Amino acid sequence: MTTDVQVQAQPRVDSEVGTLRSVLLHRPGAELKRLTPRNNDKLLFDGIPWVDRAQEEHDAFAEVLRGRGVEVMLLADVLGKALEDGRARTTGVLTAVDERRLGYELADSLRSHLSSVDAKTLAHVLTAGMTFEELPVAEGASLVRRMHSPYDFAIDPLPNLLFSRDSSVWIGDRVAIASLAMPARVRETSVLDLVYAYHPRFRLSGRAYGAHSAPVEGGDVLLLAPGVLAIGVGERTTPAGAESLARSAFNDGLAHTVLAVPIAQDRATMHLDTVCTMVDRDAVVMYPAVRDTLVAYPMRSDDSGGVIASGPVPFLAAAAEAMGIERLRVIDTGLDSVTAEREQWDDGNNTLALAPGVVVAYERNVETNARLEDAGVEVLRISGSELGSGRGGPRCMSCPINRDSA
Numbered sequence: 001m002t003t004d005v006q007v008q009a010q011p012r013v014d015s016e017v018g019t020l021r022s023v024l025l026h027r028p029g030a031e032l033k034r035l036t037p038r039n040n041d042k043l044l045f046d047g048i049p050w051v052d053r054a055q056e057e058h059d060a061f062a063e064v065l066r067g068r069g070v071e072v073m074l075l076a077d078v079l080g081k082a083l084e085d086g087r088a089r090t091t092g093v094l095t096a097v098d099e100r101r102l103g104y105e106l107a108d109s110l111r112s113h114l115s116s117v118d119a120k121t122l123a124h125v126l127t128a129g130m131t132f133e134e135l136p137v138a139e140g141a142s143l144v145r146r147m148h149s150p151y152d153f154a155i156d157p158l159p160n161l162l163f164s165r166d167s168s169v170w171i172g173d174r175v176a177i178a179s180l181a182m183p184a185r186v187r188e189t190s191v192l193d194l195v196y197a198y199h200p201r202f203r204l205s206g207r208a209y210g211a212h213s214a215p216v217e218g219g220d221v222l223l224l225a226p227g228v229l230a231i232g233v234g235e236r237t238t239p240a241g242a243e244s245l246a247r248s249a250f251n252d253g254l255a256h257t258v259l260a261v262p263i264a265q266d267r268a269t270m271h272l273d274t275v276c277t278m279v280d281r282d283a284v285v286m287y288p289a290v291r292d293t294l295v296a297y298p299m300r301s302d303d304s305g306g307v308i309a310s311g312p313v314p315f316l317a318a319a320a321e322a323m324g325i326e327r328l329r330v331i332d333t334g335l336d337s338v339t340a341e342r343e344q345w346d347d348g349n350n351t352l353a354l355a356p357g358v359v360v361a362y363e364r365n366v367e368t369n370a371r372l373e374d375a376g377v378e379v380l381r382i383s384g385s386e387l388g389s390g391r392g393g394p395r396c397m398s399c400p401i402n403r404d405s406a
């Protein structure tokens, strides 16, 4: 159920913790059923999720948000709506059909076929992909068709759309569509591009950054305070990507300081939000192992379209200074290193704030959640036994569209 006020809310996000009003989620679907032990690594899942249970867990997550008055927009719905525009369908077909994979003839006949299907079916194909076995009949003489296994992908599935945080990020009233680093996620950019270009709710919104710039993933971008961004630089976001997003944010007047924060180039720490998320206006929960070592390279505008970087300097001090506060509190999870490592791996530090001091977290991270509560943070627990197999928590699975100003 949504209220009139929520429906009218214009996209705008200037912090991590302002009361969440609208959010974009992706309910996992058929694309997760494509995962097998042979392809799960390439598709960036650490196991084979039980899809029905993952959907139940996701529905429960969405219900927690709705229960707190948040408008939940689902990607399948907004993509389907965007694809009602014929121009979106044409672009969607062109970006999904890869002639290098299919060869000229098969690509041509698949493009014709997809141009004739309705918006909902096309939305399904764009997210769940298509196997050779599912291709429309005809082209029996195609070498490509004959030589591929029926189970090979003619169009790759996008199981990581579940992590809607990474593919786009709102900064102020502009949306930055990510340039995703891993081959398994690159096509997500074009799906989100369709949504923001053609869905009536978004099509007038301005863009920040450019989807074809150097890699930046939304999980690396933290809106520490209005005008202050932190951008993790590691396995996904590159220094050039961070600089490019900073330049765009400065030029659009969306930020005065951007902190580039190096993180280890490991799967466990693939994004900054795997080790640090904000839980209150002046507080973060942070993986203890990085607490004292995290540094930042502050960037500011040179006032003529360029970016000036300095540092490295200690992250916590640089963040507090840029935010104009005395100290950025780190909720001390006080965990022994083994428990901390286990809970970090299971997204214990990946919380989604619904308001200052109110977060959604995976229930399995018992110790981290207990410490958050000891520090006065309200923790709304969700189950993530299956959702977590893609290695992402509540923040990763949510793209805030509208928050009250913090």
Ligand SMILES: NC(=O)NCCC[C@H](N)C(=O)O
Binding pocket: 043, 044, 045, 160, 163, 165, 166, 185, 218, 219, 220, 270, 271, 273, 274, 390, 391, 392, 393, 395, 396
């Ligand atoms: N912000 C995040 O940390 N997102 C999690 C992304 C998980 C996904 N399987 C990936 O490897 O990209």
